[in-house]
Amino acid sequence: MVMDSESFVLPQRMPVMTLSGVVLFPKAMMPLRIFEERYKSMLADRLNEDRIFAIVGERENVSKEEEHLELPFGVATAGLIRVCKENPDGTSFVLLQGLSRVRIKSIPQEIPYRILEVEPVETVVEKSSVPLRKKIVIQLQRNQSLGGEVTQEMFDFLNPLEDNVAFVDLTAYTLCKQTLRKQAMLEVQNLTKRASMLLDDLTRENDRLDLIKQALQGSQDDELEFN
Numbered sequence: 001m002v003m004d005s006e007s008f009v010l011p012q013r014m015p016v017m018t019l020s021g022v023v024l025f026p027k028a029m030m031p032l033r034i035f036e037e038r039y040k041s042m043l044a045d046r047l048n049e050d051r052i053f054a055i056v057g058e059r060e061n062v063s064k065e066e067e068h069l070e071l072p073f074g075v076a077t078a079g080l081i082r083v084c085k086e087n088p089d090g091t092s093f094v095l096l097q098g099l100s101r102v103r104i105k106s107i108p109q110e111i112p113y114r115i116l117e118v119e120p121v122e123t124v125v126e127k128s129s130v131p132l133r134k135k136i137v138i139q140l141q142r143n144q145s146l147g148g149e150v151t152q153e154m155f156d157f158l159n160p161l162e163d164n165v166a167f168v169d170l171t172a173y174t175l176c177k178q179t180l181r182k183q184a185m186l187e188v189q190n191l192t193k194r195a196s197m198l199l200d201d202l203t204r205e206n207d208r209l210d211l212i213k214q215a216l217q218g219s220q221d222d223e224l225e226f227n
Contacts, residue, residue, distance in 0.1 A: 009050065010078055010100055013108065015042045016054040016116045018070045023182040024055040024077040025173040026098040027166045034092040042113040043084070043092060051081040054102060054116060057183050070114075075121060075187045078102050101186065123165050124190045132195040133164055136171065139202035146209040149175060168195045176201060 017032070017039060024030050034043050046053050056076035062069075083095035102118035109115035137159060143150040154174060161167040168191060176182040181201070188194040 008052070008080060008099060010102075010120055011050065011052065012119070013115055013117050014052055014054050014078060014102075015046065016056050016072070016076060016114050017042075018056050018058050018072050018114060020058045020060065021179045022055060023057050023173075023179060023186055024079060024096070024098045025169040025186060026077060026100055027170055028098045028173040029082070030055065030079070030096045030098070032094040032096055034094055035090075038113040040090070040092070043081075043094065046081060047084060052078055052099070053081075053096075054078045054118070055096065055098075056104070056116075057179065072104060072107075073183055073187070074104055075183075076102050076104060076116065076118070077186065078118070121189060123194075125165065126190070126192050129164055129168075129192040129195050132192065132199055133167060136168070136195065136199050136202065139199060139206055140171070142206045143202060143209070146206060146213060148205065148209055164195075165191055168198055172198050 022030075034040055042053060054076040056072040059071045059073060062071055077098045078100050079096040079098050081094055082097045083093070085093045087093065101121035101123075102116075103121050104116050104118055106117045107114060108117055140150050140155055140158070144152065144155060158167060158171055158174070161170065172182065172185045172194070176185065176198070181197075185194055185197055188197065
């Protein structure tokens with residue numbers, strides 16, 4: 001077993017929810033609605049034990065014969081149940097916080113719910129990642145000024161984070177909308193490469209927004225000249 005930064009015991013085996021189009025990052029909060037019987041059973045067990053289970057994305061590029069297997073990606077995120085509220089209809093609301101990346105070694109159990117055998121994935125932090133953070137902050141400010149998805153509230157939350165790993169992970173979790181790209185960032189162990197991927201995406205999106213802004217400005221100028 002491994003202790004994470006908040007002194008939680010990360011077990012070598014843990015239950016998992018395999019979900020399509022979903023990627024959880026460490027430190028991030030994910031709301032979940034638990035309604036399937038297998039996950040109700042899993043939740044009841046987790047609440048009586050360590051409150052830890054994993055979230056892993058389901059592979060989509062599979063054959064029809066493999067669809068029912070719910071084949072997972074190779075890297076998941078272990079999470080801790082922060083809030084759980086049972087609803088009158090028997091479903092439950094869960095707020096799960098990511099704890100750590102984990103690599104799937106095997107799937108020793110499927111019934112009554114899937115259990116993974118995992119090992120933790122530690123982020124490799126190099127000095128070269130420090131200047132990348134500054135560049136990401138500039139692109140966040142640029143996105144906000146261009147009317148993108150970055151809000152002042154979002155910026156005020158992300159910018160003060162002292163941990164560069166948490167800063168990159170939470171920024172990617174918040175702003176990356178493409179599931180496969182987000183999964184790719186989750187799987188990258190080197191922070192410099194992860195931050196570079198995020199910076200490239202932000203820069204590309206901001207360049208797109210800038211072109212739209214210039215086109216709209218040009219259209220307005222043409223209308224003024226015509227009038």
